[in-house]
Amino acid sequence: MLQRKSDFREVKRLAxxxxxxxxxxxxxxxxxxxxKAYKEWLGIGYHAEMHYLADHELLKLDPKTLLPSAKSAIVMSLNYYQEPQTPLKIARYALGRDYHKVLRNKLKTLSKQLTAQYPDAEFRACVDSAPILERSYAHLAGLGWFGKNTMLIDSKRGSWFFIGILLTSIEFEPDQPSEGGCGTCRKCIEACPTGAIVNINDRWQIDSRQCISYQTIEKKGELGVDTHGWVFGCDICQEVCPFNQTRESQPFRSVTTDVEDFQLQRQFPTLLELANISHADWDALTQGSAIRRTGYEGLKRNAKAAIERESSQ
Ligand code: B12
Known part of the structure; x- marks a missing residue:
């Protein structure tokens, strides 16, 4: 049964x-x-060694593979912006508690609250790792449009936000897709020091093999590019984006997150200490953090590369 617009207002209020x-x-x-865009990206090999993306290809085509009764995708954004507070080059999204845990808890709470109103409804929370093309559902749900840096950009708020999706068997009246675009701006393309933002068939894509974020987070073994001092992730293509620049007329852009879990919670060691960190100290440093993903050797490797770069300059 199709729910009315007014019923979704209550979902919004809870979220x-x-x-x-x-x-x-x-x-x-x-x-x-x-x-089409996803298949093209995989076909060229832009996923580099993230083989799980190719393995998930079939699942990604239809959300019903995740929740057979799914009728709607409720899509939400959560701001993670904060000024860098550590001399280490660590992407802002990874400074606080692991966002997968934070978002999943919030989505689970929401699904419990909705169950009280819709006792027969089914839900499935998706955050990042679920095989679903999050940015595309977010675009259609009106959360933003695709920037040249491939980030989903909200004209009013910029792009420093995570996307969380709650699939549900409840049928809500759909929202309108977002409209907007980068126009002639090429700031991110020019700023990316490794040339990772590429245009294929009139569509901007990230060649992960060149992307510092991929190299410092996902890549196993030796680094394949100059990571320009980044120890985990990379924020360059968002830092230069005009939609992330605050102006009096745009009070919601790059506002520090009020999600406590995302705020810097740990004392980071120096680059030199990080390059020689013991396994026990790495374990303590990365507990509950997205930084854990790159592994013990990976984090040391990134720190060593940053030191080598500093000393060669
Ligand atoms: C793999 C992955 C990566 C890879 C590849 C990135 C990439 N651009 O593809 C690497 C490791 C490099 C990466 C880096 C980062 N990531 Co990442 N990543 C993902 C993941 C798991 C899958 C993305 C994917 O499928 N890529 C393949 C390409 C082809 O898909 P896409 O980028 O979504 O592009 C879509 C559009 O091009 C669209 N499209 C194009 N034209 C048109 C036209 C129409 C009409 C439509 C409908 C669609 C459409 O179709 C594509 C498929 O949906 C998603 C979570 C998820 N499950 O979706 C997070 C996700 C994209 N990452 C995220 C973040 C935060 C980051 C980083 C900022 C982290 C950091 N600071 O280091 C960087 C940003 C780098 C960048 N510029 O993209 C957020 C982005 C939030 C946002 N506002 O956009 C996501 C959504 C995670 C989340 N739940 O919040 N990431």
Whole structure:
């Protein structure tokens, strides 16, 4: 049964109370344009050694593989912006508690609250690792549009936000997709020091093999590019984006997150200490943090590369 717009207003109210900033809904059906873009990206090998992305390809085509009764994708954004507070070059998204845990808890709370109103409804929370093309559902649900840096950009808020999706068997009236674009701006393309932002068939894509974020987080073994001092992730293509620059007329851009879990919680060692960190200290430093993903050897490797770069300059 199709719920009215007014019923979704209540979902929005609950999600806002949990700290989400923008909330929209779109049908949980395959998106042909997104599938085309994704297949093209995999076909060229832009996923580098993230083999799980290719393995998930079939699942990614239809959200019903994740929740067979799915009718709607409720899509939400959560701001993680903060000024860098450590001399180490660590991407802002990874400074606090692991966002997978934070978002998943919020989505689970929301699904419990909605169960009280819709006792027969089914839910499935998706954050990053679930095989679903999050940015495309977020676009259709009205949360933003695709920037040249491939980030989903909200014209009012910029791009420093995570996306969380709650698939549900409840059928809500869909929102409208976001409209907007980068125009002639090429700031991110020019700023990316490794040339990772590429244009294929009139579509901007990230060649992960060149992307510092990929190299410092996902790449195993030796680094394949100059990581320009980044120890974990990379924020360059967002830092230079005009939609992330605050102005009096744009009070919601790059506002420090009020999600306590995302704020810097740990004391980071110096580069030199990090390059020689013991396994026990690495274990303590990365507990509950997204930084753990790159592993003990990976984090030391990144720190060593940053030191070598500093000393060669
Ligand atoms: C793999 C991955 C990466 C890879 C590859 C990045 C990439 N651009 O593809 C690496 C490791 C490099 C990476 C880096 C980062 N990531 Co990442 N990553 C993902 C992941 C798991 C899958 C992305 C994917 O499928 N890529 C393949 C390409 C083809 O898909 P896409 O980028 O979504 O692009 C879509 C559009 O091009 C679209 N499209 C194009 N034209 C059109 C036209 C129409 C009409 C439509 C409908 C669609 C469409 O179709 C594509 C498929 O949906 C998602 C989570 C998820 N499950 O979706 C997070 C995700 C994209 N990452 C995220 C973040 C925060 C980051 C970093 C900022 C982290 C950091 N600071 O280091 C960087 C940013 C780098 C960048 N510029 O993208 C956020 C982005 C939030 C946002 N506001 O956009 C996500 C959504 C995670 C989350 N849950 O919040 N990431």
């Amino acid at each position: 806002l109370e949990l700290g989400f900033e923008t909330i929209g809904v779109t049908p949980a059906i395959p998106i042909p344009e997104a599938i």
